Amino acid sequence: MSDIREASVEPANDRLPGGVLLQLAPFLVLAAAGVWLAAIWDQLPAQMPVHWNWRGDADRIVTRTPLNGALPLMLGGSLCLMMMGMQLGIRHGAPRATMRTSTLKVLLAGEFFVAFVCCGVLASMVTGGRLLAPVLAGCFAGVAAMLGVTWMLVRNVPRAAQRNPAAWHAGFIYIDRNDPAIFVPKRLGVGYTFNFGNPLALVLTAATFAIPLLAVLLALTAR
Amino acid sequence: MMLRIDMDAGDPVWRQIADQIRSLLVAGRLKPGARLATVRELAIDLGVNHNTVAEAYRRLAGEGFISLERGIGAVVVDRPPPRAPAGEQERFARKLRELVAQARAAGLPAQSVQAALEKAAEEVP
Numbered sequence: 224m225s226d227i228r229e230a231s232v233e234p235a236n237d238r239l240p241g242g243v244l245l246q247l248a249p250f251l252v253l254a255a256a257g258v259w260l261a262a263i264w265d266q267l268p269a270q271m272p273v274h275w276n277w278r279g280d281a282d283r284i285v286t287r288t289p290l291n292g293a294l295p296l297m298l299g300g301s302l303c304l305m306m307m308g309m310q311l312g313i314r315h316g317a318p319r320a321t322m323r324t325s326t327l328k329v330l331l332a333g334e335f336f337v338a339f340v341c342c343g344v345l346a347s348m349v350t351g352g353r354l355l356a357p358v359l360a361g362c363f364a365g366v367a368a369m370l371g372v373t374w375m376l377v378r379n380v381p382r383a384a385q386r387n388p389a390a391w392h393a394g395f396i397y398i399d400r401n402d403p404a405i406f407v408p409k410r411l412g413v414g415y416t417f418n419f420g421n422p423l424a425l426v427l428t429a430a431t432f433a434i435p436l437l438a439v440l441l442a443l444t445a446r
Numbered sequence: 447m448m449l450r451i452d453m454d455a456g457d458p459v460w461r462q463i464a465d466q467i468r469s470l471l472v473a474g475r476l477k478p479g480a481r482l483a484t485v486r487e488l489a490i491d492l493g494v495n496h497n498t499v500a501e502a503y504r505r506l507a508g509e510g511f512i513s514l515e516r517g518i519g520a521v522v523v524d525r526p527p528p529r530a531p532a533g534e535q536e537r538f539a540r541k542l543r544e545l546v547a548q549a550r551a552a553g554l555p556a557q558s559v560q561a562a563l564e565k566a567a568e569e570v571p
Contacts, residue, residue, distance in 0.1 A: 226453035230491035232467055232476070233447060234483050234519070318491045386493055387453070402493040403486070 226387055235319050239310055240328045246310075249303045249338035253296050256342040260292055263349065267292070271348045281352055290441075295348065298438040299341025303334045305434050312427065316405030317415055318386070325376040326415065332372050336365045377413050385410060390420070447475060451492055459494055463502035471511050471522065473569060478524040482512065485519075 239246055271291065272281030285291040310330045317323055343358035385391075386407050390399035397407050400420040405427070409416045417424035449466045451459055470476045482488075485503060489496045503520050506512045510525045542563075549559045 228451045228453060228492045228494075229448050230451075230483070230488055231447060232449055232470065232482055232488070234481050235487050316490065318493070319487070399493065401495050402490075403496055404490045404493060407493075 226389070227384075228386070229384065231319065237314070237319070237324050237327075239314055240324070240331050245331065246307065249334040250300065252335070252338040252342060253299050253303070256345055257293065257296050260296070260345065260349070264292070267349055268351065272352050273348055275347075275352060275355055279352070279355060292345075292348070294441060295341045295344040297441070299338050301434050301438050302337045302341075305431065306330050306334045306337070308427075308430075313406050313415060316403075316421075316423075317407065318404055320380075320408065322377070322380045322408060322413070322415075325380055328376055329369075329373050332369060336369055340365065380413070390418075449488075449492070451494075459492075460498045460501040460505070463488070463492075463499060464505045467502065467506060468509070468511065471506075471525075476522050478522050480522045481518075482520040482522070 241248075267287050269287050270284045271287055272283065273285050273291070273294070274281070274283035276282045307330075310327050313323060313326055313330075317326075340358075340362055343354070343361055347353075347355045347358050386397070387399050387402065390397050390402065391410055392398060395410060395416065397410075397416055397418050398420045399418055402418055402420060404418050405421050405423050406415040407418050408414075417428060419425065447470055449463060451462050451466075453459065455462065457465075467476070467482070476482075482503075483491070485496055485499045488499045492499070503512065503514060507514045507520075511522065512520045513523050514520055546559055546563075549562075550556065
């Protein structure tokens with residue numbers, strides 16, 4: 224298979240979508256929730272539910288401590304930070320293409336979704352589960368909206384040219400040590416995959432697992 | 447303005463990059479003052495080592511087509527028309543004969559080769 228590569232000689236003109244304000248907005252949402260939490264702190268019960276079973280009954284209760292109270296916001300903040308990192312990684316480490324701009328927008332939308340879900344979880348906690356049902360409904364609606372947004376953004380994106388046929392292994396693993404890209408267009412499907420020939424890709428893969436895992440461990444060890 | 451690089455061609459990649467950018471510059475499609483993609487951007491887009499793109503840019507800077515400044519990148523400069531050095535006409539004629547021979551050996555008819563040469567001469571002012 225021939226290996227023809229194309230690129231524009233003009234400089235990139237795409238930026239992170241929405242500018243600084245929109246990029247910071249998910250974190251501001253979480254911060255606002257944190258301020259609200261601090262304002263009502265003394266009114267909160269000594270014990271707060273943090274997990275509910277499928278019947279809607281609280282099956283895990285924790286003591287009211289600043290760490291326990293802030294856990295949903297910390298989880299949201301870490302996930303938003305990770306997704307912003309992915310935006311920066313794709314903006315500066317993936318080849319330019321229409322798909323790059325669309326992917327950045329989907330990631331930003333995802334940050335907003337995560338921020339609002341985590342605020343919803345916090346609201347459920349502090350209200351003893353009374354807001355659980357509307358929060359869950361909001362989550363499902365949010366997932367549907369995210370799928371719709373993603374579909375709208377990617378449906379007309381032209382398929383990226385296959386990059387270096389010899390670097391693909393098992394059909395979906397890309398390894399090219401001479402390729403400086405961190406992310407490359409997937410060979411199958413839509414989106415990006417790591418270039419595992421770039422050492423940074425291994426670091427980012429580990430971080431993708433480690434950050435959410437750490438947040439979950441913190442949540443599970445909360446008393 | 448797109449570059450098209452054949453990774454399996456005999457020509458080194460840096461030379462293909464330099465040749466294609468030079469063609470755009472000589473044809474006037476890149477104006478003085480225009481910025482080129484950074485070394486990093488072009489390297490990532492093409493999936494080649496940074497040094498490959500850097501070499502192409504260094505060659506073009508050495509020929510006076512672009513300037514390379516840290517923090518600014520590659521910028522097209524207003525290059526005065528050069529004076530052809532002695533023997534350039536013969537060198538060019540020899541390269542052209544070799545190119546025509548390669549095209550004919552690959553099976554291209556003489557008329558196609560002639561038409562392509564005339565088109566190329568018209569496209570580049």
